[in-house]
Amino acid sequence: MEAFKEIKESLKKKGGNEKTFQMTLSEHEFIMTWTLNKLCNYRCDYCFLTDEFLSNEHPETGKYSHEYIADCFDRSAKNWLIILSGGEPFLYPDFVGLAETLTKNHHIVINSNLSMKSAFDFAERVNPEKVIFLNASMHMTELVKRKDGVGKYVEKFLYLQDKGFNIYLTYVAYPTLLNQIEKDVSFFKQQGIKKISVKYFHGMFDSKPYPLSYSMEEKEMISRNALNPVEADEYQEKPFFYGRQCAAGQKFFAMDMAGNLKRCTTLQKQYGNFFTGKFKFDKSLKPCPVPECLCAYEGFLLTNNKSSSAFSLWKEKQWEHYYAKKSE
Numbered sequence: 001m002e003a004f005k006e007i008k009e010s011l012k013k014k015g016g017n018e019k020t021f022q023m024t025l026s027e028h029e030f031i032m033t034w035t036l037n038k039l040c041n042y043r044c045d046y047c048f049l050t051d052e053f054l055s056n057e058h059p060e061t062g063k064y065s066h067e068y069i070a071d072c073f074d075r076s077a078k079n080w081l082i083i084l085s086g087g088e089p090f091l092y093p094d095f096v097g098l099a100e101t102l103t104k105n106h107h108i109v110i111n112s113n114l115s116m117k118s119a120f121d122f123a124e125r126v127n128p129e130k131v132i133f134l135n136a137s138m139h140m141t142e143l144v145k146r147k148d149g150v151g152k153y154v155e156k157f158l159y160l161q162d163k164g165f166n167i168y169l170t171y172v173a174y175p176t177l178l179n180q181i182e183k184d185v186s187f188f189k190q191q192g193i194k195k196i197s198v199k200y201f202h203g204m205f206d207s208k209p210y211p212l213s214y215s216m217e218e219k220e221m222i223s224r225n226a227l228n229p230v231e232a233d234e235y236q237e238k239p240f241f242y243g244r245q246c247a248a249g250q251k252f253f254a255m256d257m258a259g260n261l262k263r264c265t266t267l268q269k270q271y272g273n274f275f276t277g278k279f280k281f282d283k284s285l286k287p288c289p290v291p292e293c294l295c296a297y298e299g300f301l302l303t304n305n306k307s308s309s310a311f312s313l314w315k316e317k318q319w320e321h322y323y324a325k326k327s328e
């Protein structure tokens, strides 16, 4: 896809993490971002999920066997990249078994806080070649509440890194942490952690909106410590893809715990249920019908520079309006 090529080139120019994107984007027919559970053992100050959401597991989580889920992917396409997020994915019932089963025929990405001991078992049983990357979010405000929280995080991280996983530490630049970020980054480097990325905080703090409220110096500091410089200076701006053709709905879907498919993280347009087999994908690229894409990664990776006809844009807006009303 054009957009993938563009981003690769842009990353290359800026010395970004081209390999990750290259592998992620050029080798997969379809991408699914799957929120597989709700439960989380952390309560990060900056989490956009509510305490209520994170406290109870979704009734559909773990309903289907690993084999059944893998079969749904196998039957629908040859080659999926499955992005696994929660909650905390390692709290999914026998998450390691699920990852092992899914990676027989597909590739995965995992977003985890790396708090669970089962990460060691994961390192033993899952083929690192099948894990495009493991985003190990380092939540300093939570780690310091736990006995040797930082030490245990580092131990698991290094174990996975030594096993050959493409793992990186992400650090949210929450305003209360700004004064210690560089010190922490240097500590983690000394421990042997190779890939570290500081990311902008998105949200309100002290009645001020972020990332808008960072000072120039703070932005520079974040940029210096971002693994991918493109992320710091481009992804964090409010991206605008309105009217552009987007592969979401054709090659990319957002799935909830029950298997319900939406066009992407932002949109409400539904495509059926992946686990019951009653779903339909778009046959062609459709325009993006909204002025704000909540996940810049998705927008940058899935859109091209072509505008759609006024009629197809109108149609997508109608669909979105219909499904947004329905989900109220």
Ligand code: SF4
Binding pocket: 040, 041, 042, 043, 044, 046, 047, 048, 049, 054, 086, 087, 088, 113, 139
């Ligand atoms: S670990 Fe992730 S899901 Fe859990 S509270 Fe923190 S930000 Fe939210």
Ligand code: SF4
Binding pocket: 241, 246, 247, 248, 263, 264, 265, 266, 267, 287, 288, 289, 290, 292, 293, 294, 295, 298, 299, 302, 303
């Ligand atoms: S909101 Fe983003 S991912 Fe969704 S259709 Fe628009 S550009 Fe694509």
